[in-house]
Amino acid sequence: MPEELPEYHFIITAQKPLPGGGHAMATWxxxxxxxxxxxxxxxxxEIRNAYEKRYPDLARACVTFFSLELNTL
Structure with missing residues (x-):
């Protein structure tokens, strides 16, 4: 029987300046x-690519936070 691979939880936040001032930011x-x-x-x-597809306005944004950890306590 093949070994079950562990599940991970991730969080990514990115921010990008807006042309008219201010910033756009999103967390996934x-x-x-x-x-x-x-x-x-x-x-x-892969996560970054999926993030940019999910939030196209934040393509090439600055990642301000990234976490990837096992989804166990």
């Missing part, structure tokens, strides 16, 4: 199970 939190052998940076890049 969800769960994921990385593929076997996947590295932390690869997971970050």
């Amino acid at each position: 939190s969800a769960y994921l199970t990385p593929r076997p052998g996947q590295r932390r940076h690869e997971v970050y890049a």
Whole structure:
């Protein structure tokens, strides 16, 4: 029987200046199970890409917070 891969919880927040002044900011939190052998940076890049699809106005924004941890206590 294959070993079950652990689930992770992530939080990502990004901020971007608006053309007329001020800033746009959004936070996204969800769960994921990385593929076997996947590295932390690869997971970050996938999350970042999905974030930009979810919030297209924040494409190329500055990430102000990122957390990726096992979803266990």
